[in-house]
Amino acid sequence: MELELNRRNFLKGALVTGGLIAATGLVGCASSDSGSGDGAAEVANDATQEVTNEEIVPSETMDCDICIVGAGLSGLSACVQAGELGATVVALESTDSTGGGGRVGVEGSFGLGSSMFKEKGIEIDKTEILRDELSQSQQRADATLWLDLMDVAGENIDWLVGQGVEFSGEIDNYHTGKFDVFHWYKNGHCAEGYVPPMTTRAEELGVQFVYQTSAKQLIQDESGKVVGVYAQNEESGEWVQVNAKAVVLATGGIGSNPELVARIGYDADRIGHMFEFAKGDGYQMAMSLGAKDMIPGCCDQNAPMIPALPQGQSNMLFGIEPEIPWVNQDCKRFYAEDIVVSNMSYSNPPKWNQKDYFMIWDQKVLDTFDSWGTDGNDIPALIEEAVQTDNGSVYAADSFAELAEKFGLDGAALEETVSEYNRMCSEGKDELFGKDPQYMQALDTPPYYMARPIWVVFCVVGCIGTDHNAQVITPTFDPIPGLYAIGNDGCMLYRNIYTIDTPGTCSGWGIASGRKAVSHAYENYVK
Known part of the structure; x- marks a missing residue:
């Protein structure tokens, strides 16, 4: 338990006092054709x-x-x-x-x-x-x-x-x-x-x-x-x-x-x-x-945020919750999500190897989310509001198959991934990437959620x-x-x-x- 508290304190210090204390909003986002040049x-x-x-x-x-x-x-x-x-x-x-x-x-x-x-x-x-x-x-x-x-x-x-x-x-x-x-x-x-x-x-x-x-x-x-x-x-x-x-x-x-x-x-x-x-x-x-x-090769500091929510620390902290699994365009997990605990930058390069990537979670995650952000945003309530708007970046449903279809993905593949993930959670061992058992939390409490974040x-x-x-x-x-x-x-x-x-x-x-x-x-x- 002491280790978990220290790591959470690290994330808190690295993000809240680490320079984002004055940041309350997203400043800009590139258009879809940005960066199309040759270098x-x-x-x-x-x-x-x-x-x-x-x-x-x-x-x-x-x-x-x-x-x-x-x-x-x-x-x-x-x-x-x-x-x-x-x-x-x-x-x-x-x-x-x-x-x-x-x-x-x-x-x-x-x-x-x-x-x-x-x-x-x-x-x-x-x-x-x-x-x-x-x-x-x-x-x-x-x-x-x-x-x-x-x-x-x-x-x-x-x-x-x-x-x-x-x-x-x-x-x-x-x-x-x-x-x-x-x-x-x-x-x-x-x-x-x-x-x-x-x-x-x-x-x-x-x-x-x-x-x-x-x-x-x-x-x-x-x-x-x-x-x-x-x-x-x-x-x-x-x-x-x-x-x-x-x-x-x-x-x-x-x-x-x-x-x-x-x-x-x-x-x-x-x-x-x-x-x-x-x-x-x-x-x-x-x-x-x-x-x-x-x-090519330089390093960056960034964090995922859900576009439909107010931009700020709480949104960002939700995006790096180690309990939340990430899946790619094939609805497969592709890295150990708890690597953000020691350094949030570790979770960036894995995304470079994927065509697309998404966060998935259940109601239990929302019910237990503890926002340390100074912006005061109630992320669970804001997510509940956002899913009613058909905004394109976050959805809720009673099955993961339905969520996958919202993003044009294979519903059966996502259901299979979640089933395997839940099995590993119950056994206390991530057989794929070795994620720390303390962050292995089964996704078994509907409604279920899926989001396509941006990088801030x-x-x-x-x-x-x-x-x-x-x-x-x-x-x-x-x-x-x-x-x-x-x-x-x-x-x-x-x-x-x-x-x-x-x-x-x-x-x-x-x-x-x-x-x-x-x-x-x-x-x-x-x-």
């Missing part, structure tokens, strides 16, 4: 063509040493580090405030070897972390990049403290991770402990923030070196030209761009996104210069190829001079799955890459 080149060319076909006449020109595109967690790290080095900095931010995804999706950061870590007497062999992470990526992740992060993670936490960042003082494994390396920010929110003090510190160091202004096109000199960027004000439509000795992309990834997300492996007509930022501007600009495309994306990590200095690279691993990508844009730590056994590494890399990028730029292009 990065086509997407990037389409994006840049829209800009280059316009006559860009800047109403203002700004000069600086380093232009940082995006002022989220990694962008703020870069701003402060560049300011400390004495570089002049212009930070372009598409929204009206700093913080980006850090305001809604970060609770703490990886800090192996920090002063706080040492004071608590924690001892961890970094090779254990390395072997675990490489095993989870099937050795596809760069081991030397992980070593780079572990070498500077503790120092970075200490540096943040020196900038005024506030931590709670608690260091743990983030509920169910393997290693006690997660340094919690004040009250468990980057929006409180990190964003305000880092913004203040950047302003003290002379960083010039330009809000509601989105970078659209990179500027190169005759040698191919990046020497600036054209950006457009979101309200007035006016253009600004920022001349710089180096440009750092910190735009948060591609998570709110359904066309690009579809290239990971999802159906384009079943993608939505939680947040408006992370539209893929940095990715598209980098691809337009021939950068290495890392979308929170973030995508690692879409632009980068090297150890966060320089953007070409497919032949050559750096594009003067161009860097940090945070979610250029994080190369993971492949397909965002691993959380070593918690806080994504935000830890955001901090590390921000510092690395501007330090390299300063030494090579500014100093």
